[in-house]
Amino acid sequence: QKEVEQDPGPLSVPEGAIVSLNCTYSNSAFQYFMWYRQYSRKGPELLMYTYSSGNKEDGRFTAQVDKSSKYISLFIRDSQPSDSATYLCAMTTGGSQGNLIFGKGTKLSVKP
Amino acid sequence: GAVVSQHPSRVICKSGTSVKIECRSLDFQATTMFWYRQFPKQSLMLMATSNEGSKATYEQGVEKDKFLINHASLTLSTLTVTSAHPEDSSFYICSARDQTGRQETQYFGPGTRLLVL
Secondary structure, eight states: OOSEEOOOEEEEEEEEEOOOEEEOOTTTTOEEEEEEEEESSSSSSSEEESSSSSEHHHHHHEEEEEETTTTTEEESOOOOGGGGGEEEEEEEEETOOOOOOEEEEEEEEEEO | OOOOEESSSSSEEEEEEEEEEEEEEESSSSSSEEEEEEETTTEEEEEEEEEETOOOOOOOOOOOTTTEEEEEEEEEEEEESSOOOOOGEEEEEEEOOOOOOOOOOOEEEEOEEEEOO
16 A cells, blocks of 8 residues: 555546545654645645644635544635646655655646 | 756756756755656655765665765755666656755755656
């Protein structure tokens, strides 16, 4: 079993839809959870960062972490064509020794 | 936010040649930089961790003699792919961690696309 599982998609939605992106993981020691957005042929850009369980909201984006289920989600409200990108989840145990472990990324396409 | 640059953004080379990729933190000092490789439709895979002034730490399966990493200053790390072969063609991305030292505060460069003919 891989440490982080993420459905690669592709996921296609109409403009204005609510998008739900998810990752599961196996390592219960992960404490920090991130979502990155990666446009084609570009480096990842940090979108959301959450410590431990709970929700975090930033504009149209909401990140949820359920450590008991080892499940994290990113919700995008009122999706826009500019949201079309690959979304990568990443997580780490934290501190100076824990490396970032990435999911494969989900490719999202928002159609006008 | 913190900015990390990479140069070149794209490089095409002949098999057997060496290619150097630079990673710079532009507005902060990075004691640690990371080099990742990303194949099409795959996740980012950590290749090595580079600490300023010391030898890089390579992940299992990454040949240290093939992927030479130098981190000579707090703002610059270089990755040299020696004797490149077509199977080395990939998207190479660096990231830099600021001096808070937390893994979660990594800032990524825009990536370098390497094509070996």
